[in-house]
Amino acid sequence: MDFYYSPTACSQAAHILLHETGLSFRPHKVDIYQGKLEDGSGYTVVNPNGYVPALVFDDGMLLTENVALLDWIAMQGDGLVPDGAFGRTRHLQMLAFISTELQKPFVRLFFAEGEEDKAFLAAALTRRFDWIATRIEGTYLFGDHFSASDAFLYVMLRWAAMCGHTVPAALQRLAGRIETRPAVRKVLAGEAVEPLGMAA
Known part of the structure; x- marks a missing residue:
């Protein structure tokens, strides 16, 4: 599947979760202000709404909206959703x-x-x-x-x-x-942003 993100945008949360689950994905950086992918092609061809994050599955289905992505990705992992009836x-x-x-x-x-x-x-x-x-x-x-x-x-x-x-x-x-967390460190490095460095 293809994952579309913009560094430091809200898509960073889904980016972290994808690494937490170990799901296989192809990352694509989006310039959301120019509406362009790194190869210069228009992002609205992928997501007509023009924002991130977005997932495109191998069958062509498009999934957008951060809460939807986060819920779906979390359900693919182990322990990323709280236990209990609710x-x-x-x-x-x-x-x-x-x-x-x-x-x-x-x-x-x-x-x-x-x-x-x-x-x-x-x-x-x-x-x-x-x-x-x-x-x-x-x-x-x-x-x-x-x-x-x-x-x-x-x-x-x-x-x-x-x-x-x-x-x-x-x-x-x-x-x-x-x-x-290793997944967080990996995403920060991949998005070329510095850690906050707050005390644990």
Whole structure:
């Protein structure tokens, strides 16, 4: 299958999970601002919506939307979804929260021009990061097993650092633990980005 990503974008979470599962895939870097692949061809031929991540399976089926990719990839691995009767449901809840309540405000913050809008979005992000910090159940969000939610949250913590947005110490430590994982290190090297270096 073919995986389409852009360095440091939200696709980084799916990139990490693909390495965590050991699934075989062909990576393709996308310039989402120019809408081009590395060979110069247009990306909208692959994904008409023009954003990442995207998976194209060998039969030609296209899968988009980060939460959908993260759920599907996690289900292919071992232990990447929390245990229990409501394990997957709770996991989808967290993925949806990160997507709508962190990622979307960050995207707005990146392009906000007025100081009032920036302050409003920063305050909302602070409340939401504070809430997630209270949800850590162990080494990772759902206990001692790394999950897709951890991968997605890690990308949002990178975005916070990029914006100079302070997050709770518990989340800084979580990011540090996540960065010790070989799959994460491999993706950071492959995307040519530096680790955050937060204390584990």
